[in-house]
Amino acid sequence: MVARRGEEWLPIAEKVLAHATRAGATEAEVLVMAEDAQLTRFANSEIHQNVAETNAQINLRFVSGKKIGVASGGRLDDDGLRRIAQQAAVISRNVEELPDWAGLPEPTPIVDVPAAFSDETAGATPEMRAGAVRDVIAAADEAGVIAYGSFSTTTESIAIVNSRGVRAAQQRTSSQLITVSMAPDGGSGYAEQAGVGTGAIDAIRIGREAAEKARATGNAQALEPGDYPVVLEEYAVVDVLDMLGYLGFSALAVQEERSFVEPGKKVGSDLVSIWDDGSDPAGLPIAFDYEGVAKQRVELLEHGVCQGVVYDTQTAARDGKRSTGHGLPAPNPYGPFPLNMLMGSGQASRDELIGGLDRGLLVTRFHYTNPVHPKLAIVTGMTRDGTFLVEGGRIVGPVRNLRFTQSYLKALEGISGVSRDRKCLKGFLGGVVVPAVRIDAFTFTGATEH
Amino acid sequence: MPELTDRALDTAAQRGASYADIRIVRRTDESIAVKSGRVEGVSSGETEGFGVRVVVDGAWGFASSHLLEPAEIDRVAAEAVRIARASATALRRPVELDDRPPANGTYETPVQEDPFAVSLETKIGGLLAADEAARKVKRVTFTEATYAALRDHKVFAASDGSSTDQTITHVGAAVEANAIEGDEHQRRSYPDAGGGWGAAGYEFVRSLDLTGHAGAYAEEAVALLSAPQCPSGRATIVLDPSQLYLQIHESCGHPTELDRVFGTEASYAGTSFLTTDKLEQGFRYGSDLVTIVADATAPGGLGTFGWDDEGVAAQSAPLVQDGIFVGYLSSRETAPRIGRRSIGAMRADGWNRIPLIRMTNVNLLPRPGMSLPEIVEDTDDGLYLASNRSWSIDDRRLNFQFATEVAYEIKGGKKGRLFKNPTYTGITYEFWRSCDAVGDERSYVMLGTPNCGKGEPGQVGHVGHAVPGARFRNVQIGVGKW
Numbered sequence: 001m002v003a004r005r006g007e008e009w010l011p012i013a014e015k016v017l018a019h020a021t022r023a024g025a026t027e028a029e030v031l032v033m034a035e036d037a038q039l040t041r042f043a044n045s046e047i048h049q050n051v052a053e054t055n056a057q058i059n060l061r062f063v064s065g066k067k068i069g070v071a072s073g074g075r076l077d078d079d080g081l082r083r084i085a086q087q088a089a090v091i092s093r094n095v096e097e098l099p100d101w102a103g104l105p106e107p108t109p110i111v112d113v114p115a116a117f118s119d120e121t122a123g124a125t126p127e128m129r130a131g132a133v134r135d136v137i138a139a140a141d142e143a144g145v146i147a148y149g150s151f152s153t154t155t156e157s158i159a160i161v162n163s164r165g166v167r168a169a170q171q172r173t174s175s176q177l178i179t180v181s182m183a184p185d186g187g188s189g190y191a192e193q194a195g196v197g198t199g200a201i202d203a204i205r206i207g208r209e210a211a212e213k214a215r216a217t218g219n220a221q222a223l224e225p226g227d228y229p230v231v232l233e234e235y236a237v238v239d240v241l242d243m244l245g246y247l248g249f250s251a252l253a254v255q256e257e258r259s260f261v262e263p264g265k266k267v268g269s270d271l272v273s274i275w276d277d278g279s280d281p282a283g284l285p286i287a288f289d290y291e292g293v294a295k296q297r298v299e300l301l302e303h304g305v306c307q308g309v310v311y312d313t314q315t316a317a318r319d320g321k322r323s324t325g326h327g328l329p330a331p332n333p334y335g336p337f338p339l340n341m342l343m344g345s346g347q348a349s350r351d352e353l354i355g356g357l358d359r360g361l362l363v364t365r366f367h368y369t370n371p372v373h374p375k376l377a378i379v380t381g382m383t384r385d386g387t388f389l390v391e392g393g394r395i396v397g398p399v400r401n402l403r404f405t406q407s408y409l410k411a412l413e414g415i416s417g418v419s420r421d422r423k424c425l426k427g428f429l430g431g432v433v434v435p436a437v438r439i440d441a442f443t444f445t446g447a448t449e450h
Numbered sequence: 451m452p453e454l455t456d457r458a459l460d461t462a463a464q465r466g467a468s469y470a471d472i473r474i475v476r477r478t479d480e481s482i483a484v485k486s487g488r489v490e491g492v493s494s495g496e497t498e499g500f501g502v503r504v505v506v507d508g509a510w511g512f513a514s515s516h517l518l519e520p521a522e523i524d525r526v527a528a529e530a531v532r533i534a535r536a537s538a539t540a541l542r543r544p545v546e547l548d549d550r551p552p553a554n555g556t557y558e559t560p561v562q563e564d565p566f567a568v569s570l571e572t573k574i575g576g577l578l579a580a581d582e583a584a585r586k587v588k589r590v591t592f593t594e595a596t597y598a599a600l601r602d603h604k605v606f607a608a609s610d611g612s613s614t615d616q617t618i619t620h621v622g623a624a625v626e627a628n629a630i631e632g633d634e635h636q637r638r639s640y641p642d643a644g645g646g647w648g649a650a651g652y653e654f655v656r657s658l659d660l661t662g663h664a665g666a667y668a669e670e671a672v673a674l675l676s677a678p679q680c681p682s683g684r685a686t687i688v689l690d691p692s693q694l695y696l697q698i699h700e701s702c703g704h705p706t707e708l709d710r711v712f713g714t715e716a717s718y719a720g721t722s723f724l725t726t727d728k729l730e731q732g733f734r735y736g737s738d739l740v741t742i743v744a745d746a747t748a749p750g751g752l753g754t755f756g757w758d759d760e761g762v763a764a765q766s767a768p769l770v771q772d773g774i775f776v777g778y779l780s781s782r783e784t785a786p787r788i789g790r791r792s793i794g795a796m797r798a799d800g801w802n803r804i805p806l807i808r809m810t811n812v813n814l815l816p817r818p819g820m821s822l823p824e825i826v827e828d829t830d831d832g833l834y835l836a837s838n839r840s841w842s843i844d845d846r847r848l849n850f851q852f853a854t855e856v857a858y859e860i861k862g863g864k865k866g867r868l869f870k871n872p873t874y875t876g877i878t879y880e881f882w883r884s885c886d887a888v889g890d891e892r893s894y895v896m897l898g899t900p901n902c903g904k905g906e907p908g909q910v911g912h913v914g915h916a917v918p919g920a921r922f923r924n925v926q927i928g929v930g931k932w
Binding site for chain 1: 481483485488489490491492493494495496497498499509510511512513514515516517526529530532533534535536537539540541542543569570571574578591592594628630633634635712713714715716717718720723802803804839840841842843844845846848849851853871873875877906907926929930
């Protein structure tokens with residue numbers, strides 16, 4: 001079942017808005033989030049889980065003066081819609097005023113992003129996904145390894161109306177294929193591809209990339225932890241951006257003094273530029289945020305220097321600014337978030353990045369990372385699915401996985417090479433476009449047995 | 451409800467399913483967040499829908515919808531069958547389920563004070579008071595107090611005649627103080643970093659007494675700003691329950707999930723070092739003092755229920771007995787592969803997710819002898835670590851590293867000065883083998899985590915951990931450079 005076009009949810013949103021007005025709201029915002037999502041999961045070179053979901057959730061922010069209540073529900077009948085308004089009204093009557101309540105956003109000119117939607121993804125079938133999975137498994141069989149992974153296709157509709165005149169609707173799609181291949185000698189390899197359309201997904205190539213890496217990582221040798229220069233593949237770099245987005249690129253993090261961001265402060269090498277852009281078709285675009293505010297491009301780091309942070313309506317008002325279109329659904333104690341981060345590409349090929357390592361490590365991806373010291377962006381995590389020792393600019397063999405405890409800011413500072421090619425990958429909350437990088441020093445603090 | 455469940459099961463059977471089940475779930479939730487004296491967010495939500503799971507030609511299919519209508523039941527059941535047929539085109543091991551008696555009956559979390567009936571004014575007032583008590587402490591930068599309640603009403607029916615009706619209620623609350631100066635950010639949370647959680651009513655929140663504890667925790671957050679850095683090296687550590695529960699969660703709970711062992715989570719969360727040959731060998735997981743069970747019948751636990759989400763009755767099953775690895779968290783599909791029956795650990799996060807093997811209440815059983823304070827008295831030189839700050843473990847659950855909010859120096863059996871930014875690391879079985887003291891019944895408390903992530907698409911699980919505190923020798927502490 002293909003989700004209704006985003007616009008088709010507007011009448012339902014309007015009905016809830018009318019119920020809220022009748023219930024005494026001085027301001028109100030209705031957000032409808034609907035999705036048709038499917039995911040085919042495989043392990044041991046067979047499909048073992050295969051699921052589909054049709055869902056819709058209506059979220060009402062009911063404002064009475066400076067008192068705010070939020071209620072949500074999934075029923076689309078009139079009783080269900082009325083009940084949401086009643087529930088939110090009850091909450092608003094029982095809460096304290098927010099003294100600095102900024103009000104709901106005014107309408108902003110929204111530019112449609114046609115590149116956010118793909119008919120192929122919206123029309124994807126279980127048979128199509130199973131076919132792609134069979135391609136991955138065939139590549140694994142050919143290489144004598146076992147395939148694991150998932151192929152997901154999602155159509156998401158968002159409609160927002162508010163009492164100040166915001167009327168916004170969009171429909172977007174995303175697809176993602178990830179594969180871990182495992183070899184009988186303990187090797188494992190990873191590959192991933194994400195995009196708006198399934199047409200961009202090359203299952204055979206992904207299957208081969210993971211399988212070849214699995215073949216290359218068998219019988220890995222132990223390596224003493226310590227400081228090594230590294231080349232991080234794109235699959236690892238996405239974690240760096242995600243973590244910095246979470247820890248620092250939000251206006252709320254700055255306002256609460258827990259962010260590392262200070263405008264004009266240099267935190268990365270000249271090669272590092274990071275921005276958020278919801279309209280860039282290289283990522284997973286989105287035209288407006290969950291408050292119905294048009295997405296603005298926000299420069300986060302330019303040649304290593306802190307620039308801006310992302311805002312929603314409330315955090316923007318506190319700083320006397322306008323929202324940059326990065327609000328999340330209410331209530332949102334986490335603040336705004338950059339959902340469409342991109343990092344600028346460089347000049348190097350992958351081989352040139354590796355060639356610049358005298359003695360160092362090539363890391364495919366990170367696993368289970370978590371901040372140890374948030375303000376310094378010190379993060380711990382493991383390497384996974386392909387870690388190699390490089391000597392004299394050449395890969396000499398696989399090493400067992402290592403634990404790192406490393407400031408991601410210091411890592412940015414030490415970037416001495418950036419690849420010219422970038423990959424679109426799914427990050428913590430949205431699409432992230434990243435290159436591979438070379439970092440002059442990275443601190444590994446432990447090792448494991450595989 | 452039977453007309454809808456029967457309809458789904460009949461449609462699935464007519465279209466070729468050899469097995470089918472349906473869960474109809476209505477989830478009601480409420481959350482309140484207070485930040486530095488401001489009521490930042492109050493929300494209530496309701497979501498209702500159903501999920502149909504089928505086996506066709508030996509393969510699984512699952513489809514779900516929020517539209518609880520007869521026509522949609524037909525469409526979704528048919529879609530589940532179509533999906534299963536697609537799965538069958540890439541199948542090597544047809545699904546075989548263990549036989550279990552059909553499940554029939556009702557279950558309800560014991561609740562003294564319905565959290566959804568308590569007035570918002572009372573709940574918000576309690577949080578504002580706790581938040582204010584924390585904010586009164588000078589040099590505190592910001593504070594947070596939170597409350598959440600969740601209720602799932604679940605109707606389950608399967609083609610083997612099973613039919614259950616369960617109402618599960620969970621509540622949680624917490625207060626935290628953050629002190630920030632320069633690059634230093636210190637936090638103390640009560641009762642622990644994940645909040646206090648239980649399968650109970652609002653009486654559980656009252657019993658936490660957030661306001662009574664908030665001031666002392668805030669003072670400790672400020673004191674940590676000027677505390678010395680946690681030293682590096684090998685040390686004896688005593689883990690408070692507020693950290694020990696997460697150690698068990700990550701290093702025993704997840705690696706004993708049998709689906710991970712069989713590789714079905716390999717592409718996302720990883721696999722497990724506790725392979726089935728280790729079960730046959732009687733692998734030494736920990737010291738003789740270490741006995742860990744998965745107990746879905748434990749009172750008040752977030753993993754307590756009547757039946758799991760494929761109709762297996764709640765039970766207590768040993769995972770580690772006197773240090774020896776003896777069992778797994780399992781399902782009807784995975785247990786027969788090791789010649790056992792499911793221990794009833796299949797749980798789904800709502801109507802739109804399939805059941806996965808999840809922890810129930812994975813508990814470290816107390817040992818007669820010493821209470822936790824007596825373990826401290828029995829320790830000459832070490833660190834006492836409390837309340838988790840960060841966690842990380844490798845994809846086979848061997849190499850872990852934890853940071854806690856606070857460490858207290860132990861000298862001559864007494865807790866003394868604070869250390870900031872404590873961390874410790876190790877290899878799972880080496881760590882548990884170094885356990886030389888486990889607290890007794892007097893220190894045994896039920897805690898829980900409401901944010902256990904697993905699966906694709908992602909699922910968030912509520913799981914319980916009853917723990918008494920424990921001591922470990924020769925542990926690497928103070929990892930990383932500041």
